Amino acid sequence: MVVKNQSDSTDNAETLTNIETFIEVYKYALKKATSPLIKTFLMGLAAGLFIGIGYIGAIYATRGWTSSLPVGIKNLVFGMVFTIAITMIIFMGGELFTSNSMMFLGAVKKQVKVNRLLLNLLIVLIGNFVGCGIISGFTALSGFCDDKDFLNNAISVFNHKLEMPWWQTFFSGILCNFLVAGSVYIAHSTKSSTAKFLLISLVIMVFALSGFSHVVANSYVWFLGPIFNLYGHNVSFSQFLQFGYQNQLPTLFGNFIGGGILLPGMYYIMYKKNLPNPITL
Template sequence: MSSKEKPLHSFDDSNAVLIKDHISHEETFVEVFEYAFQKLRDPWYKTFLFGIMAGFFVAIAYVIVIVALSGFIIKDSNGNLKPNGMPSGMIALITGLTFTPAILMVIFIGGTLFTSNSLTLLPIVKREAKLRRMLVNLSLVLVGNCLGALIVAISTYLMGHMKVDSEFYNAFKYIYDKKIGSSPSNLNWTVFLKNFVSGIYCNILIAGLFWMNMSVKNSATKVLLCFFVILAFGISGFQHIVANAYVWMTGLFLNNGMVGQDFGTFSIMNMLPTLLGNFIGGSVVLPMVYLLVFKKRINAEIAAGKFFKGTKL
């Protein structure tokens, strides 16, 4: 073998390129800030349509969850719904294991969730965008998310899943009642507070998941991150505004003679506190500590014109 030739198994260190499987905390936060800025720059129709698709994906995942629980929820002698000899922790585990496809579809196909878009407060705090821009963005996303959920809710009814006392119906009603308390006709402010705090913790997980995905470039790693975080979300039972939108909309098809009353109660006892909690968790509790820690880097990137081109938003 000549001196110029090298065996096939040799490794030329001079041409090696170090590929990191993740970036630093500081670099990740820069990516998060840029993500938030880009979401505010998106045209309104993209924001709205991506909101519909994300709501659609999440609602489909909720159908999967309910089908997985069907048969495990029965009525006792008093007509109350309860697990059929299954610990509540197992129901939570099934929920976590079956909800992952929703976020995977949002990440890999495309979609926008109200929860992840709560991060758009970051450019507002740094005065790089106007508050009105964020409010319009979040409103479009939220309406889109609810519309996507409504489409699947109507489909659920048309497929015959909402027949009274069917396995699907019982599993759905069990979930529905737990989200607003055992007495839907009464406004229980303890439930309101519980859902508010639960919403905060929920979006620390969900917005945090999108944040974590920006720190890695490998698709397999993204899938694993999604699996474990959504598993934790499902087990915890934390309240997610988009997931709850499907339950809220499908509740219109409950055959209980009090649909209008239940719809209003669910709006006040669950949707409102969850919405507020999700926003605070994803826009204040999670990112503001890191904005303080990495303030110098973000200020330098803003001064260099990294996040916007031309006029500010």
Template sequence: MGYLKPHEIAAATVETGVKKATQLNRSALILGFVAGAFIALGYLLYIRVIANTPAEWGSITTFIGASVFPVGLILVLIAGGELLTGNMMAVPLARMQRQITTSRMIKNICLITISNFAGAIFVAYFFGHIVGLTETGPYLAKTISIAEHKIDDSFLQAFVSGIGCNWLVALAVWLSYGAKDLSGKILGIWFPTMAFVAIGFQHVVANMFVIPAAIFAGGDITWLDYLQNFVPVFLGNLVGGSIFVAGIYKLAYLNKADEAVKSK
């Protein structure tokens, strides 16, 4: 069989969460940096693809952009990286199973948040600003438009949007853990990721790229605006990953009653 059954994915995810929480700080920071950069590159690709499409295309433009965005998450999960939104699912699940301590879980989330931000900012500044890939013609207009729409959301809107986002993104990660071959992993990652982008949900690491890119480009956005967006989206992503994926599948597949049934 080319994939794991759901209860097997749950067990594999716990093991992955333990590895993530117990790895060396240096490894976490390096892999967090590249993951932030990969997601930013996926977003940069999205902007470069859709910015020049005719307005008459309507939602087809969104579909095309959403179809290329998953490249970033594919790089994270196959080439290697530590992405905050995925860790918000796998590491809490390991904690729910009492395989790691709460302090290790919090430490991992903090390290990956910082290193993802560094990677995303790197791409926003050097490729977006210095090279000018987000600061000319339609690319500038699209970057600023996207960022403004994100910061215009209220705290509650951004929070709920964050939940929806990481429900889908964490499921993409979950499906990748369940696939045993490269093509299966890519397909498992692609469609849930494409769905969150097409819907327009807010992803905390993606926002680490596009909002700073708009700031660097001279948009009417401040770092305080970014912070006010970061907090609710971070919290929403945390709920989406830890409760709507990890918590649900913990109850479904990892409680003692279910284990007893499976053993018969």
């Protein structure tokens, strides 16, 4: 692949250069810092709803698969279906804790206040959790849990995440946000909607089929835990709490490090000598 120089770019070009893409991603992160908090919450709510819907589709698509089938095929189908969630967020609008973590670079460059960064991340995370919680409730009310194969598949996902040691979820969270924040990053490299869709789908498919830990996606499964009790599968309050501190908390920090520090930081170091100072909206 031939990478164009920055000077080769034109305003009409569909594909941006690497440094132009970084600048657009940085501006995207800066805009989040100026967004009204009520909008941040509602956009977080929308993203949580979309993530939950994507999870329903992925669990439903892979329900009832027997052990005789290659597990890789099941994971591939799961990943392909789940891409609808991030596609809806990118094209319809929505904010995730994972992508908002990229605001950290603005805080390092002192263009975003630290208290604004923390408040934004808290508000968007609450919105994400509320959205996923709503969809978890709708999962039961819509009759999905009446399908034994769907229920068993969902319980299997819950148990798998519950049993993961915290250090695995932490590093899995780092890998996860390389891809989720990376999907937002790569979407800024082109102005073509078709190209955006294909690029996002490829990146998110790898995240979903690999089972990397995403604090928002995990929350959908987390909130399903108490609902399982209505269908004869006991999930105690202690197990619900265990999921929170053993899975969600390490995933939260892993996601922030992966998408807030390592991914944007790596590209900032590469391009910082050629960036305008400051980068303005």
